[in-house]
Structures are given as structure tokens and as C-alpha cells.
Amino acid sequence: MTSPKPVAGKGAFQDSGVVKSVASMDWNPTGSWKYLEPFYEDWFAPCSHACPAGNDIVTWLRFVEEGRYQEAARSLLNFNPFPATLGCVCPHPCETPCNRKALGGAIAIQSVERFLGEYAIEHDVMPELETSGSGRVVIAGAGPAALSAAYFLRLRGYDVTVLDRPAGPQTGLLSIPAFRLPRRIVEAEYDRLRRIGIKFEESGPDAPRAPFSLNGHSAGLVANLAEPETEAIEGLHHPAVLDLVRLLDMTRHGSGLPSGRRLAIAGSRNDALDLARSLVREGHEVTVFCRDAKADASFSKEDLALAAEEGVRVEFLTAVCRILFDGDRLQGLICARTRNVAGPVYGRAPIRIVGTEFTFEVDHLVTSLPSPKNGSPFVDASTGLAPVFECPDSLDSASLGSAVSNGRKVAAEIHAHLSGAAQPAMTPVELRGVGEEIAKFKDFNEAYFRIDPGPSRMWRDRGERLRDFDDVRLTLSEPAIRREGSRCFKCGTCTLCGNCELFCPDNSIVLATDGSRYEIRQQYCKGCMVCVEECPRAAIHSRRAGVSVETR
Amino acid sequence: MTNNTFGTTTESVMHRDDIMGPGHLACAGCGIIPMLRLLLKVFGRRTVVVTPACCYAVVDGPFPYSAIGVPFMHCAFETAAASAAGVRAAFDMRGIPDVNVIVLAGDGGTFDIGFQALSGAAERNENIVYVCYDNEAYMNTGIQRSSATPLGAWTTTTPEQAPKAESKKDIGTIMAGHRIPYFATTSMAYPEDMLAKFEKAKAMSGFRMIHYHCSCPTGWKADSRDMIGLARLAVQTRAFPLYEILDGESWQITVDPEPADLQEYFRIQGRYRHIQPNQLTEIERHLDKEWKTLSRKASAPESSGR
Structure with a gap:
């Protein structure tokens, strides 16, 4: 330690105007x-860590707290093509680990996302467009992941064309019933894709469709929708057996609905619940048979609870085995209980338990029927030298967040390939430079937080809900949304x-x-x-x- | 945009330039410094600080160095208030009225050794600000008891087998007896309250006294990281209530905190490690009684209307 020679009149004392004697x-x-x-x-906030789409929730909640909705919506849009849609249908795994739970209940993150999504629609908030990428990318398929990839490539500056069925891109998310996802929201969010410059082209009315040509494109992406799994049921060809996807489409138009009152649905994806809830609203008596255990089914917990409240019966670990019919009339179903077998050979495939068969009387059975290979668009690699990428896609509303994330990842891959810059797909939280740890409540100083209860009512009353196809969710008012912003602990930030x-x-x-x-x-x-x-x-x-x- | 935890006063004061500098010799986690930084930010550069023998006399640095950033005068242990009164008189004689003269003294130099000078200056209503940082013992000489050491506490002169049998001297009541314009207790855990009191003191003239509860991880045998937590618990357990007295007669409790368990406050301090349940109960009873007395004074009508 060497101390400098003190100089009179130097240092902090110069400007005091009183005495000048010593050094600092x-x-x-x-x-x-x-x-x-x-x-x-x-550190990671637990919400962002749990978010399949990798949203930087704390960042937009900080803007929300200050009433800076424009910035909040933009920061959301920069990493999420469908905030309002996800704000309606995402099963919000973000809210489960919320640290606020300990002091007044989890932040209503999904409601905030929906609010910001709607704010973006209403105030015409647009994401930031970059110009770092140049080239043309053609995308076959228009599911959520395909559109997400299109969106992120477009934000990078690419010229993007999406090939889709003639009905346009809406067919995907519009199969979700309006009481979960109001139509105007999907339409507005699809419209935004067009407005940022993504081109949509019909790939032909007839299936199978011609392969699309890579000529003149820098890259291609195939994002085919996962075909729904068909259950092994004897007698599926009977006319009283209806296709789940088609019926869901019909309930949307309100025409061609089945005449019988009692319906059984065999399925373990959220669309089975969507259909069941739609049919209950049409006056049907609906039972859903799910082969998986409750924990393994891909139903969103929240939708399951709402469906049960609305009168949908769900039988878990039960499979429909055989259909009994008498001419054109369906007499009933032979069902059996199942058990899950975990292991490398069987995976999660359930096994029917011998001797547990029972008969169940219904007028119609609805399940995913094997669809003719109506063909997703495919790429003819011989038409050009451009590389072709692939990306899984799904219309399952419970995995919409993952689809958005998959689209962003493949977009980053394509960008890395085309621009020559190796850039891993980073979530906005990772881009902010967070450490690997998740901020837990035990890491906090409790003296700075008080109990502050969150919104209590999230849903319209059951009776009221069943009367129409309007949104079942109560939207939070602007002050309530802002309050959620201030209730947020901003964990680890x-x-x-x-x-x-x-x-x-x-x-x-x-x-x-x-x-x-x-x-x-x-x-x-x-x-x-x-x-x-x-x-x-x-x-x-x-x-x-x-x-x-x-x-x- | 304010994200400040405590409030707008804290936010605006803390973003003023620091007058005090780093490099000082305080122990890690010393409670004097954060208070002193804010005190100087409120009173500004035209301030002279007078300090008797105490921790800060060492902390400030060896002559000719000084961390405090304003003119700083060391004086004998028993003379802080008298020395400050002299500095004030000199400024007045030279026609410089706008310099703040502040005493910064420990509890030893205030409650015990400097007490007669304090009483004299208060009685004469000298125009100075007397800040006592009370770390509840003679810390820099080796943790000997003072009359500010609380009931039941360990010090090197009140060992565990014979912890302090007397309660902390009620300096607030004594100063109220001098009918000084302003007396206030402060805690670093409640900076908004503390800064309001600094501002109030600055706006007044005459003898103003700030009694600051100063966490001392070294002397209290606590983890330095708990410096603020200790200050907060002291207020919450009512071991150190926050109040102010105007003109010696108008008492006001300024922070009525969420209560906390005295055991929690004692648990994180080695100086209370020996405390047995019956002693804890006795101390709790004592603090309750003190709080009741204080509440009674604070709720008394301002004029008796005789």
C-alpha cells in the first residue's frame, strides 16, 4: 500500500470553500x-425457464408495471408470432413455478400475454424487422411451427413464401373452438404475418399435391403436421363413427352435427377435449375415453378441469376396443381398462387389461380416423441445389408454445446456414445473458415482499359458459394487468x-x-x-x- | 421511473454525488458508513464534522488523509459537543452562517464520556447537529459495555456469566428534558424515515440530535451480511423504536413496523448467544414496557390547556 503525498487543496476538499488541508x-x-x-x-426467472416458447416474461412484466404497453408488446412480438393466441390457449406452464405463489398466488402471466397480444392487435404494434438476412425461403406447411419459422425468417429480412392448402393458413389454429380462442384473434395474428411481408401460396386443390420447386430459392423448409395417431378399434369403418378433426370443423360451422345425443370420443390430445366441450354446448352427452393415465395424457390441466365442470366425462386408462352395431345403428362400444407399461420396448403404450371389458351405450363414436395421405406439400430436392430443412409441427393447442420455439430454432438454423454465421437459436432470456441458475424464493430477501393476492375469478360462470361459444375466459382490466406487473417479483433480474x-x-x-x-x-x-x-x-x-x- | 424499494426521497438523495470516499478503514459491514454517506448527501459539502474518540475517528483514516470528504476535526473524547459549539461560534464570528456543523460521535462519547458536554450544548441550544451512531458498546477499544449497551447483552466487560444487568439509557427522554428543538431515532433499514428526519433537522436551527442505531457485526458477533437485517429486526422487535421529539414535548412514533420475534433478532447475534428462555422473557417484558411508555408519550395531547 503506497499512499500518495498529500497535496494541499487537492481532492474532495477543493470545492467545499471552507478549509483545504488533507487528502482523501x-x-x-x-x-x-x-x-x-x-x-x-x-438468473432465470422460473416462469421463463418453464416457458416452452422461451418468452422473457420478466422483461415484459417490467414494462407492464410501468404502463409501457407498447414496449411490452413489442418485446413480446420480437420473440413470439402469436401472443394473443398463446394468451388464450397455452396451458401456461410458466405459472406453475411462479415464486409469487408463496405470497398471494401466481402471476396471471397468460392473462398478461393475452392482454399484450390484444394490445398489439388493437394498436397495430409490429415487431422489429432486421435486414441482416437476404435470400428467398420457401416453406411447405402452414402449421404453427411453419408459420413461426416464416415469421422469424421474415424478421431477419428473408423473402418468405408459405405453401398451404387452399383454405389458407387459418385452417390450423382455427380448429380450436371459439370459446377457447376467439376467431378475431387468430385472424388478426395471421393478418400480421401477411403485413410483415410473408407470402402465402396455395399449393393446389388436389391431393397428393405436386412437389414444390426449389428453383430460385435459397432454402426450403418442410414442416409437416404430425398425423393424429389412430387408435386400434375394430369396426372403425362404420358410418356412425365420425372423424374427430372433421367434426371439430363442423362444430365450427354449426352444420352436419351428429343426430344422436350420446357421444363417445376416443382420444388423448387436447382436441378431444375441445370437441367434447363444443358438443356439450350443442346439448350432447359426451364421454371421453383416454387410453393414458391422467398424468400422461396431453390434456391441459386447466382445460380438463373446465371440461369436467361443463359436464364432460373423462375416463382415463380406458380404451375403446370394439364397436357393436346393428345395421346402420351403433349399439354400443366394448371398452377395456388399460395400464401403462413403461420401458424401452413399449414406451408409454398402454396395454389392455384382460377381463376388464365392459359395454358402453352410445349413439356415435368420434375418433381420429386414418386419413388418406392427402399429402402435405413436399419438396422435390432435384429441382434445385438449395438445402432443405425439416421441422416437426403439430396442431395440438397444448404444444403451441413448443411449436413456436421449434419454428424459431429452425429459422435460426436456416439463417446460420445462409448467412454463414453460426448462431445458435437463443431465447430472449438467454440473449439477455442470464446465468444458468433459476432464481428461487429461498434466494430472495423476504423483508421486501408482502402478501399480495392475485385475481380471483378467471372464468365465466359454468351456466353462462354453456349457453354460447363465446370466450370462457374473463379478461383482466388494464389496472388489473398492471397490478400483475407490480406483483411480479422480477425474479433473478x-x-x-x-x-x-x-x-x-x-x-x-x-x-x-x-x-x-x-x-x-x-x-x-x-x-x-x-x-x-x-x-x-x-x-x-x-x-x-x-x-x-x-x-x- | 422509480424502482426504488423505499421511496422517492431515498431515490433522489442516493443519486446525489457521493461526498464521502472509499478506502476508509471501517470493518466489513460497518453500519456507520451507509448512514454517513446519506447524511452528507443531505447536508452537502458546506459541512464541518467534529468527531471525538470513537470508531469513526479511526475509520476516517490516518492524518493527513480523510475519507469523509468535508473538513473534519478530531477532538478529545469528552468534548465533542463543546468543540462543535466552538466551531459554530467561530463561523458566526467570521460571518459565515451557512456551514453545517455536525458532531459524529459513538455511544461512548455521547451517553457516557461526552455526556456533560452534550448536556451543556443542548441546554445552551447550540446551533449544531449532533449525530450519535449507537453501536451499543465501546467497539473500537475492544467491545466494552457502555450505558447504551442493551439489557442482557454480552460485552468483554459483561461476560456471558454476568451479562449486562442494566437496561439501555433512555437518551431520548434525557434530551427531551433539555427541550431541544429536535431529537430523532433512525435506522438504516428505514432509509425513507431516516432521510425525512435528516431533512427536517437540516431545515431547523438550534440543537438537533439524531440517534442512529448502528449495526456492528464485529462487536455484536454477527455475520457482516446481516448488517441491514439486524437494523430491521431491532426496529421490528421494538428493541430500537423509531420516533422523534419536537421541542422536548411533542413525541411521535414515525415507524410502526410489522412486529418480529425477539428470538430471531437474538439468534443471529453472538452477543445474545447465552440468553436463556427466562432471560428472553424478561427482556421481552422490558421492551414491551418501554414501548408502552413511548406510545403513551406519543399519544399524549400536545397541550395540556392549563
Whole structure:
């Protein structure tokens, strides 16, 4: 430690105008005293970590808290092509691990997403377009993942054409009933795709369709929809057996509905519940047979609860085995209980338990029927030298978030290939530079949080719901949405609250010159860790002090 | 946009330039410094600080260095208030009225050794601000008891087998007896309250006294990271209530905190490790009684209308 020669009139005393005699102590590197050192690192908020689409939920909730909806909506749109749609149908796994649960209930993240999505529609908020990519990309298929890929490629600046069935892109998400996803929302969000410049082309009315040509394109993407799994049921060809997807389409138009009152649906995807809930609204008595256990079925928990409330019966671990009919009339179903067999050979395939068969009387059975290979569009690789990428796609509303994420990943791959820049697909949270840890409530300082209950009513009353096909969800008002923004703990994210600066006994924490973050002057920090302890939300952490301390 | 945890006053004050500098010699987690930084930010550069023998006299640095950033005068242990009164008199004689003269003294230099000077200056209503940072013992000489050490606490002169048998001296009531214009207790865990009191003191003249409850991880045998947590628990357990007294007669409790368990406050301090359940109950009873007395004073009508 070498101290400078004090110079009269230098240092902090110059401007006091009172006495000028001594020099400051800032030559003294007290940072050498420490055993632990603090460091800033944003951690994953549990919501973002659980989000299949990788949304940076904390960032938009911070904007929401301040009423900056425009910025919130834009930050959402930059990484999500369908915020309002997801705000309606996503099973919101983000809310399950929410740290706010401990003090008044999880943040209604999905309601906020929906609000921002609708705000974007209403106020014409558009994502930011870049121009880093150049080239033409053709995409075969118009499912959510395909559209997501189209969206992210377009945001990069590519010229994107989506080939779809003649009915246009809407066929995909529009199969979700209007009481879960109001039509105007899907239409507006599809419309935004056109408005940012994505071109849609019909790939021909007849199946199978001609392969599309790669001529003149830099890359192709095939995003075929997963064919629904057909259950092995004897007698599926009977006319009283109806196709799930077709019937879902019919309920949408309200025509061609089955005449019989009692219906059974065999299926374990969310569309089976969607159809059941639609038919209950039409006055039918509906039972859903799901071969899987409750935990394994891909139903969203929330939709399952709503369906049960609306009068849909769901039988888990039950398979329809055989159809009994008498001429044109369906007499009943032979069903059996199943059990799941886990293992490398069977996977999750359920096995019927011998001796548990029973007869179930219904007028119609609805299930996914084997569809003729009406052909997704496919690429004729011989027509050009351009590379062709593939991406799984699905219309299952429960996995819409994953579809968005898959689309973003493949878009990043294509961009990396075309631009030559190896860029892994990063979620917005990763782009923000968060550490690998998830911020847990135990990492917080509880003194800074109070119990603050969230919204209590999320759904319209059952009786009212069953009367129409209107949205079952109650939307939150603007003040309620904003309140959710302030209820959010902003887990693991520095909000510049200033506790660390305020309490630091060594003047070691300073706001960066651009005001965007705090910095630590390790040369003075004595390692007391008050900043770590008093950070409300685990944005500053401690580690063993570095071997060298900067001493100016 | 304000994200500040505590409020707009805290936010606006903390973003003023620091007057005090780093490199000082305080222990890690010292409670004096965050308070002193804010005190100086409120009172500004035209301030002179007078300090008797105490932790801060060492912390500030060896002559000719000083971390405090304003003119700083060391004085003898028993003379802080008298020395400050002298500095004030000199400024007045030279016709410089706008310099704040502040005493920064520990509890030893205030409650015990500097008490006669304090009482004299208060009685004469000298135009100074007296800030006592009370870490509840003579910390820099080796943790000896002072009359500010609380009931039941360990110090090197009140060992575990014979912890302090007397309760903390009620300096607020004593100062109220001097009918000084302003007396306030403050805690770093409640910065919004503390800054309001600093601003109030600054706006007044005459003898103003700030009694700051200063966490001392070293002397309290606590983890330095709990510096603020300790301050907060002291207020919540009513071991150190936050109040103010105007003109020696108008008492006001300024923070009525969510109550906390005294055991929680004691658990994180080695100086209370020896406390047995019956002692804990006794101390709780004592604090309840003190709180009731304080509440009664705070709720008394301002004029008796004789």
C-alpha cells in the first residue's frame, strides 16, 4: 500500500470553500481484505425457464408495471408470432413455478400475454424487422411451427413464401373452438404475418399435391403436421363413427352435427377435449375415453378441469376396443381398462387389461380416423441445389408454445446456414445473458415482499359458459394487468432498485455511466455481502474472492 | 421511473454525488458508513464534522488523509459537543452562517464520556447537529459495555456469566428534558424515515440530535451480511423504536413496523448467544414496557390547556 503525498487543496476538499488541508483515502485498496466477492448476474426467472416458447416474461412484466404497453408488446412480438393466441390457449406452464405463489398466488402471466397480444392487435404494434438476412425461403406447411419459422425468417429480412392448402393458413389454429380462442384473434395474428411481408401460396386443390420447386430459392423448409395417431378399434369403418378433426370443423360451422345425443370420443390430445366441450354446448352427452393415465395424457390441466365442470366425462386408462352395431345403428362400444407399461420396448403404450371389458351405450363414436395421405406439400430436392430443412409441427393447442420455439430454432438454423454465421437459436432470456441458475424464493430477501393476492375469478360462470361459444375466459382490466406487473417479483433480474448501492458501506457499488446497470468497484469492496443479502430478488450473488484485486 | 424499494426521497438523495470516499478503514459491514454517506448527501459539502474518540475517528483514516470528504476535526473524547459549539461560534464570528456543523460521535462519547458536554450544548441550544451512531458498546477499544449497551447483552466487560444487568439509557427522554428543538431515532433499514428526519433537522436551527442505531457485526458477533437485517429486526422487535421529539414535548412514533420475534433478532447475534428462555422473557417484558411508555408519550395531547 503506497499512499500518495498529500497535496494541499487537492481532492474532495477543493470545492467545499471552507478549509483545504488533507487528502482523501481513495488510494487505499480495501478490496484486498475480502474473502468473498459479490457479482451481478441475472438468473432465470422460473416462469421463463418453464416457458416452452422461451418468452422473457420478466422483461415484459417490467414494462407492464410501468404502463409501457407498447414496449411490452413489442418485446413480446420480437420473440413470439402469436401472443394473443398463446394468451388464450397455452396451458401456461410458466405459472406453475411462479415464486409469487408463496405470497398471494401466481402471476396471471397468460392473462398478461393475452392482454399484450390484444394490445398489439388493437394498436397495430409490429415487431422489429432486421435486414441482416437476404435470400428467398420457401416453406411447405402452414402449421404453427411453419408459420413461426416464416415469421422469424421474415424478421431477419428473408423473402418468405408459405405453401398451404387452399383454405389458407387459418385452417390450423382455427380448429380450436371459439370459446377457447376467439376467431378475431387468430385472424388478426395471421393478418400480421401477411403485413410483415410473408407470402402465402396455395399449393393446389388436389391431393397428393405436386412437389414444390426449389428453383430460385435459397432454402426450403418442410414442416409437416404430425398425423393424429389412430387408435386400434375394430369396426372403425362404420358410418356412425365420425372423424374427430372433421367434426371439430363442423362444430365450427354449426352444420352436419351428429343426430344422436350420446357421444363417445376416443382420444388423448387436447382436441378431444375441445370437441367434447363444443358438443356439450350443442346439448350432447359426451364421454371421453383416454387410453393414458391422467398424468400422461396431453390434456391441459386447466382445460380438463373446465371440461369436467361443463359436464364432460373423462375416463382415463380406458380404451375403446370394439364397436357393436346393428345395421346402420351403433349399439354400443366394448371398452377395456388399460395400464401403462413403461420401458424401452413399449414406451408409454398402454396395454389392455384382460377381463376388464365392459359395454358402453352410445349413439356415435368420434375418433381420429386414418386419413388418406392427402399429402402435405413436399419438396422435390432435384429441382434445385438449395438445402432443405425439416421441422416437426403439430396442431395440438397444448404444444403451441413448443411449436413456436421449434419454428424459431429452425429459422435460426436456416439463417446460420445462409448467412454463414453460426448462431445458435437463443431465447430472449438467454440473449439477455442470464446465468444458468433459476432464481428461487429461498434466494430472495423476504423483508421486501408482502402478501399480495392475485385475481380471483378467471372464468365465466359454468351456466353462462354453456349457453354460447363465446370466450370462457374473463379478461383482466388494464389496472388489473398492471397490478400483475407490480406483483411480479422480477425474479433473478436486476431492476436497479438501488438497495445494493444504498447499503454498501464501501462506496463500491456505482451506477454505470449509461445508467443501465450497477457495477462493483472490487478494489474497495471488503466483501461484507450486505448487497447480496439485501438484494430483494437474487440478482447479485457471492463467490470466492478472485486471486488478484485491482489496485489501480 | 422509480424502482426504488423505499421511496422517492431515498431515490433522489442516493443519486446525489457521493461526498464521502472509499478506502476508509471501517470493518466489513460497518453500519456507520451507509448512514454517513446519506447524511452528507443531505447536508452537502458546506459541512464541518467534529468527531471525538470513537470508531469513526479511526475509520476516517490516518492524518493527513480523510475519507469523509468535508473538513473534519478530531477532538478529545469528552468534548465533542463543546468543540462543535466552538466551531459554530467561530463561523458566526467570521460571518459565515451557512456551514453545517455536525458532531459524529459513538455511544461512548455521547451517553457516557461526552455526556456533560452534550448536556451543556443542548441546554445552551447550540446551533449544531449532533449525530450519535449507537453501536451499543465501546467497539473500537475492544467491545466494552457502555450505558447504551442493551439489557442482557454480552460485552468483554459483561461476560456471558454476568451479562449486562442494566437496561439501555433512555437518551431520548434525557434530551427531551433539555427541550431541544429536535431529537430523532433512525435506522438504516428505514432509509425513507431516516432521510425525512435528516431533512427536517437540516431545515431547523438550534440543537438537533439524531440517534442512529448502528449495526456492528464485529462487536455484536454477527455475520457482516446481516448488517441491514439486524437494523430491521431491532426496529421490528421494538428493541430500537423509531420516533422523534419536537421541542422536548411533542413525541411521535414515525415507524410502526410489522412486529418480529425477539428470538430471531437474538439468534443471529453472538452477543445474545447465552440468553436463556427466562432471560428472553424478561427482556421481552422490558421492551414491551418501554414501548408502552413511548406510545403513551406519543399519544399524549400536545397541550395540556392549563
